[in-house]
Amino acid sequence: xxxxxxxxxxxxxxxxxxxxxxxxxxxxxxxxxxxxxxxxxxxxxxxxxxxxxxxxxxxxxxxxxxxxxxxxxxxxxxxxxxxxxxxxxxxxxxxxxxxxxxxxxxxxxxxxxxxxxxxxxxxxxxxxxxxxxxxxxxxxxxxxxxxxxxxxxxxxxxxxxxxxxxxxxxxxxxxxxxxxxxxxxxxxxxxxxxxxxxxxxxxxxxxxxxxxxxxxxxxxxxxxxxxxxxxxxxxxxxxxxxxxxxxxxxxxxxxxxxxxxxxxxxxxxxxxxxxxxxxxxxxxxxxxxxxxxxxxxxxxxxxxxxxxxxxxxxxxxxxxxxxxxxxxxxxxxxxxxxxxxxxxxxxxxxxxxxxxxxxxxxxxxxxxxxxxxxxxxxxxxxxxxxxxxxxxxxxxxxxxxxxxxxxxxxxxxxxxxxxxxxxxxxxxxxxxxxxxxxxxxxxxxxxxxxxxxxxxxxxxxxxxxxxxxxxxxxxxxxxxxxxxxxxxxxxxxxxxxxxxxxxxxxxxxxxxxxxxxxxxxxxxxxxxxxxxxxxxxxxxxxxxxxxxxxxxxxxxxxxxxxxxxxxxxxxxxxxxxxxxxxxxxxxxxxxxxxxxxxxxxxxxxxxxxxxxxxxxxxxxxxxxxxxxxxxxxxxxxxxxxxxxxxxxxxxxxxxxxxxxxxxxxxxxxxxxxxx
Numbered sequence: 095x096x097x098x099x100x101x102x103x104x105x106x107x108x109x110x111x112x113x114x115x116x117x118x119x120x121x122x123x124x125x126x127x128x129x130x131x132x133x134x135x136x137x138x139x140x141x142x143x144x145x146x147x148x149x150x151x152x153x154x155x156x157x158x159x160x161x162x163x164x165x166x167x168x169x170x171x172x173x174x175x176x177x178x179x180x181x182x183x184x185x186x187x188x189x190x191x192x193x194x195x196x197x198x199x200x201x202x203x204x205x206x207x208x209x210x211x212x213x214x215x216x217x218x219x220x221x222x223x224x225x226x227x228x229x230x231x232x233x234x235x236x237x238x239x240x241x242x243x244x245x246x247x248x249x250x251x252x253x254x255x256x257x258x259x260x261x262x263x264x265x266x267x268x269x270x271x272x273x274x275x276x277x278x279x280x281x282x283x284x285x286x287x288x289x290x291x292x293x294x295x296x297x298x299x300x301x302x303x304x305x306x307x308x309x310x311x312x313x314x315x316x317x318x319x320x321x322x323x324x325x326x327x328x329x330x331x332x333x334x335x336x337x338x339x340x341x342x343x344x345x346x347x348x349x350x351x352x353x354x355x356x357x358x359x360x361x362x363x364x365x366x367x368x369x370x371x372x373x374x375x376x377x378x379x380x381x382x383x384x385x386x387x388x389x390x391x392x393x394x395x396x397x398x399x400x401x402x403x404x405x406x407x408x409x410x411x412x413x414x415x416x417x418x419x420x421x422x423x424x425x426x427x428x429x430x431x432x433x434x435x436x437x438x439x440x441x442x443x444x445x446x447x448x449x450x451x452x453x454x455x456x457x458x459x460x461x462x463x464x465x466x467x468x469x470x471x472x473x474x475x476x477x478x479x480x481x482x483x484x485x486x487x488x489x490x491x492x493x494x495x496x497x498x499x500x501x502x503x504x505x506x507x508x509x510x511x512x513x514x515x516x517x518x519x520x521x522x523x524x525x526x527x528x529x530x531x532x533x534x535x536x537x538x539x540x541x542x543x544x545x546x547x548x549x550x551x552x553x554x555x556x557x558x559x560x561x562x563x564x565x566x567x568x569x570x571x572x573x574x575x576x577x578x579x580x581x582x583x584x585x586x587x588x589x590x591x592x593x594x595x596x597x598x599x600x601x602x603x604x605x606x607x608x609x610x611x612x613x614x615x616x617x618x619x620x621x622x623x624x625x626x627x628x629x630x631x632x633x634x635x636x637x638x639x640x641x642x643x644x645x646x647x648x649x650x651x652x653x654x655x656x657x658x659x660x661x662x663x664x665x666x667x668x669x670x671x672x673x674x675x676x677x678x679x680x681x682x683x684x685x686x687x688x689x690x691x692x693x694x695x696x697x698x699x700x701x702x703x704x705x706x707x708x709x710x711x712x713x714x715x716x717x718x719x720x721x722x723x724x725x726x727x728x729x730x731x732x733x734x735x736x737x738x739x740x741x742x743x744x745x746x747x748x749x750x751x752x753x754x755x756x757x758x759x760x761x762x763x764x765x766x767x768x769x
Contacts, residue, residue, distance in 0.1 A: 276332015532650025
């Protein structure tokens, strides 16, 4: 029998981080640094424990919750409410968000130790956690949109945390503006649902999905549900950094490393993937929308991976890896393998948080030098960071038995089984991406942890602005990070290695996500075909050793080893012979240049036109100043008859009386004339 969850305990999950954020933010001056991190860590720890209890109740006892917590207002028949929907999907997301956030909070104690904005940073990351929890726990579009915009707002504050740096201000404004483009499409999709379904509630919307699938978008031959799904996905393109709205995410590295891990692993960028999975009852009704999702994800997975190859900033390598992996998740959504997408979301959250926090540990050990060409041989100086980084890298490239293998290989197989338009291109893209991912991941790994020690003479001094400079000045010899930094690395390394093996059966082929995700297996048979070929996690790993993705990944690792440890002159020779391709990659396909020189210039021209023509011309010129000039003209005209002479006023009065008498008697005079 299905059991019910406690509403009060569910309320405590998002409210505990919110209380911690408020205390650290408003009372940080009085509670001090220790008080700020204690209260925020306590709040997130409470949220994690309650989330874990919720997950156990959902997975083991079959508990569910779908109810209104607070009714804000009713407009006609439209209810605007705060409510929770707790099923396998939301319970899993709650645990991922709170666990990764807890690790980031603990890590921040060591990483931000000397930063003057210590309390403010803890307040922000707890507020970030609250916002994401409200998003994933929502049972209606109003609360979803609130959480959606809240994570965008807090990301703006965190990316520009060092607000005295022009580059940080540019980066957070860029993230804000690009996400507004996506959010415009998102709110249009919600508006269409409200207009045609008459509700903001998920369940009521899904109940009308079949009815919506028969309607046409007014004035066109397009299916209404296709327009709704594409609009919703445009929102996901912004939040989850899909081509061409991906440009904000690499620049988000201007923020401190802990927030890079939080944004890229468990919170903001996964919101779009979660939303599309939650909306599976709608997306299943439109093959056009699914094909659009599939192709956009494939482009992002492959072409953003190429950019990771030429990055030299350690955080940016991991950032482009995030872009590529988000593309993989999106491809799975387009193939109707929603459970595979959220499975990869979960596994990716752990190993990507691990890689970001390990990168931050390297930056600390290198005294805030982020250029991987200035590193080398760190394995001997930072053994714990080296070992956990290796686990994260092996998980990322899809090594059998590691977490990323189960989710990434499932994505590749799901795309291969898809029959939608664009599936062939998507399959080629995700397959090629395996080699690319392995190459850039182990390029970074080998340059950082193996080979010659380059940190004493630093062959590339001062080339990069060291974003995380806390004002420290030490000897150049690297050092291992303190336990508050390495402990989260170890705790994240465990699920990075094991979570895929343990969870693939219930998440992909069991009942864990059965009532959260809808798939039309007759039209979209990918998951059914995967289920037929699955014979257990161990068998899948053993079979994986013989498949093409494994050998592509092995080839990527071997190529990186030869290029950067055995024959380091090869990359330089290739770069010299591929000048055009290298320039295209270094300029990130010129998307930033196009946005800044074309779109920004167009926006400035439009703004200037609206200012000159609309504001100055119409509003100020015609309405405000024009009305003033009209009044002045009338006043000047009236002034001409105000002479001050009595005879003039008497004449005007007589003429006025004659005029009035004529007006009153004219009908009678006309009647007499007519006789």
